[in-house]
Amino acid sequence: MLFISQTALELGFVYSLVSMALYLSYRVLDIADLTTDGSFVLGMAVSVSFAAKGHPLPGLFAAMLAGSLAGSVTAVLQTKLGVPSILAGIITNTGLYTVNLFAMGWSSNINLLKQETIFTIFRETGIGGKWYEFILISFIVIIAGTILTWFLSTRLGLSVRATGDNREMVSASSINPSVTITIGLCIANALTALSGAVVGQLQKSADINGGTGIVVIGLACLIIGETVLGRKGVGRSVISVVIGSIIYRFIYAIVLKTAILPIECLKLVTSVVVASAIASPTIKNNIHLVKMKKEAVKRSRI
């Protein structure tokens, strides 16, 4: 049981970076960024390839750089070339498949055997004992979350937030909204790639299909977190996505352990959860409308 909670905590933290990225793109910028799946694998591929050559730590930074490049491609497609934002993400994502294969030396998976990873290096310091993986992951996540929160309170960050809130106002404040969208998507995809990079070194492998559906899972975590902690303020939202992500991984672990559901069903369940959570305001409205109609009919009969 302890082992399961430890794994759930670790995975919850490491995948929360994807939810942070989605918080930035989906909530703050109000753009559904479907580059996510591809940039997750990109991060994984770059970081594992670097680790295979003996550079695990530079691998993380290279992964983030690669992720932000992917984000900038999506951003240029939608801001400069008029491609609708969802399509822009899908196009980049499709193209990334080839790029990811290239990053992995044209093979669909690579494994680290005896090469060092950031985790093996950290284990040698002896900090955290058995929890060394968790400590390193949470350290990375806390740093990323702090930087993101800090960034969103700077003047540039404020302009990024305003872009999703009221785009006309941004250009009235002498800021080019194309620039703020590009910056936002670069950071979001750098975070996603960082998540992939850490996962890759944790599992000591990278797989070309490792990112399938990650965008929906990330959104599920975001929504679970918001349900628990609410949507007030940037700092609180960043904490809430981490908590949401941990809760999701615990649910995942429980399903896996107790076998209430066959584990193959989990993606379907995740989709249903995300769809209904996003649809719930509209459904509530419709129910309210039907009720109002019924009452109006009743009153007219009297």
Add this chain to the structure above:
Amino acid sequence: MLKIENVSKTFNPRTINEKTALTDLSLELKEGDFVTIVGSNGAGKSTLFNAIAGSFIPDSGSIVLGGKDITFLPPHKRSHEIGRLFQDPLKGTAPNMTIEENLALAYLRAGKGFKPFSRISKSDREFFAHHLALLGMGLEDRMDQPVGLLSGGQRQALTLLMATIVPPKILLLDEHTAALDPKTAEKVIELTERIVVDNNITCLMITHNMNQALELGNRTLMMNDGKIVYDVRDEERESLTVNDLLIRFREGAGVALSNDRVLLS
């Protein structure tokens, strides 16, 4: 200050929806001019503002603001010098951000060495609170609340402050009190007049209130069919009544002023 020369704009040219919005329009404003604009529906009043603010590029003609040709400048590059308020009080502010954050964004127009990673400092906060207090709405005590919680009048007053906290070369007011209740509208007009006069801002204001058009500012333009049909200022204007204005409009435009929202009294 502002010099518009022979600006024309036709929307959807050579289609069934072709609409000539501005026809060879010329206009020159002096520094400190406070000009009110009235006109029929579809006369091109808002189109004129859009041309100045850069929402589209005119088919012909040029626009010079403060000695600089801005005809082809994208909107965000003009906004250093242009403040604009719309009829819809929701348009000028970001609802999910706090009052303070909104002001900080507007203050970016000051643009003196834009420091992207600087945060709102204590002195910024004091500066904002001082300006908010001048609005007399108690907003200075609510600076950490999201703007979405404010009433329409409060949001419009805040937008006005945001547009003028760095005094622009020209302020464009597009019926900015039309969506407010009469009492709030009066208050916002009062604020507008004070801020414009105090800072000696050159200002264009579209209104459908004929009295307001004559009372406020020093010059009145009447527009019809994409043209300025009557332009009156200073002494000549002071003696005018609403009735005179309607007669002059008919003389200039050849038709009576038709605006379904116009207020004559």
